[in-house]
Amino acid sequence: MSLISYNGLSVLRHRNFALYLAARLLSTVAVQMQSVAIGWQVYALTGNVFDLGLIGLAQFAPFFLLILIAGHVADRYNRRNIIAVSMGVQLLCGLLLLAFTLSGLTVVWPVFAVLVLFGSARAFMMPASQAILINLVPIENFSKAVALNSSTFHVAVILGPTLGGLLYLAGPNVVYAAVIALLIAAVVLMLATRAGAQISHREPATWHSLLDGLRFVWSRPVVLGAISLDLFAVLFGGATALLPAYAHDVLDAGPTALGLLRTAPAAGAALTAIVLAFQPITRGIGRWMFGGVAVFGAGTVVLGLSDSLAVALVALVLMGSGDMVSVYIRHILVQFETPDAIRGRVSAVNAVFIGASNELGEFESGVTAGWFGLTRALLLGGVATLAVTAIWMWRFPVLRTMARFPHASDDEKALAQN
Structure with a gap:
């Protein structure tokens, strides 16, 4: 039996x-490398943790403004082309960052301007990327595709920060040059991809059509509970944005240690996703999802209490693992529940929640660290995440008691036979 034919890898x-x-x-390796370089470069220029929060805000603001339009575009136009163009804009961002660095960057506003452009590209890329996955594989292979897609993403998040931290030793210009090369290859591969038939939405963009995804999510308590849990839990647990300051001020370490810290959550997530590719979660859906978010919050608390690199790495690995379980369940729930004609707009709503929990969470962490100090901000974030988990278990009992994925019986039978 060949490796590719074995269970979770057969989808390849x-x-x-x-x-x-x-x-x-x-593309994800490139973006993660770029993120490490930007964080270290900005903190080296200003030494202000608030500026680390502004990195997240600069990406989230255009994302929030454009995401509903992007969802409509993903339902009306070819999703493959949207992803390829978005990657091309990310390539342009890498070129601009390289140009600014080579010209002798002394202020940070040009970096924030590039991040606004990057956030705009990400707004269009995210709903198209979420919606296209179910068009690339037969429905019976979708759960495997979700797990393998997630594991690949987190492998990239492992490689990216590590490579970015190592290359940064030679200067940020070297990091940006590598980012450019990787994004060129990503665009070429994406253009070679051919997705299956897509049910296109041909209505003109109106406020009514733009809000169809939001109305759909609001009408499905299971979907609303799942994605809002991620929003509010991760919003308060945005420790990643503070890692440059944590590495420098708490651990007294350099960019290589920062790369390891940025890699640790992805390592936990990747290992968990690989397990899920071979042993998908098919029972106790609600318990697994809330448990994953609780582990994420507890890991954030441990991180705030620690001044040891080893303990911090373990805490971040656990955070990544818990988050992966939540992401896996949420993605399958949303895609199984959503008709293809509206999948882009529903994915856009999901992307708003994800974007808010990440970029806006990074901004919140930067503000909180500026007010209360770095370690207190981490502790408050972890405790708030645990509190949100408890409140959502009470507020969404249908999600807490869910045993199986809705409408997934055929898929589960296929998984059991493979």
């Missing part, structure tokens, strides 16, 4: 899914 037989996966791997 689908050529277009494999091409998409390779493009996403390269």
Whole structure:
């Protein structure tokens, strides 16, 4: 039996899914490398943790303004082309960052301007990327595709920060040059991908059509509970934005240690996603999801209490693992529940929640650290995440008691047979 035919990896037989996966791997590695370089470069220039929060805000503001339009575009136009163009804009961002660095960057506002452009590209890329996955594989392979897609993403998040931290020793210009090369390859691979038939939405963009995704989510308590849990839990647990300051001020370490810290959550998530590719969660859906978020919050508390690199790495690995379980369940719930004609707009709503929990969470962490100090901000964030988990278990009992994925019986039978 060949490796590719074995259980979770059999989905790689689908050529277009494999091409998409390779493009996403390269682009994510590039973005993660770039993120490490930007964080270290900005903190080196200003020494202000508030500026680390502004990095998240600069990406989130255009994302928030454009995401509903992006969802409509993902339902009306070819999703493959949208992803390829978005990667091209990210390539332009890398070129601009390299140009600014080579010209002798002494202020940070040009970096924030590039991040606004990057956030705009990400707004269009995210709903198209979420919606296209189910068009690349047969429905019976979708759960495997979700797990393998997530594991590939987190492998990239492992490689990216580590490579970024190591290359930064030679200067940020070296990091940005590598980012440019990887994004060129990603665009080429994405253009070679051919997705299956897409049910396009041809109505003109109106406020009514733009809000269809939001209305759909609001009408499905299970979907609303799942994605809002991620929003509010991770919003308060945005420790990643503070890692440059944590490495420098608490651990008294340099960019290589920062790369390891940025890598640790992805390592936990990748290992968990690999397990899920071979042993998908099919029972106790609600308990697994809330448990994953609780582990994320507890890991944030441990991080805030620690001044040891080893303990911090373990805490971050656990945070990544818990978050991966939550992401896996939420993605399958949303895609199974959503008709293809509206999938882009529903994915856009989901992307708003994800974007808010990440970029806006980073801004919140920067503000909190500026007010209360670095370690107190981490502790408050972890405790708030645990509190949100408890409140959502009470507020959404249908999600807490969910035993199986809705409408997934055929898929589960196929998984059991493979």
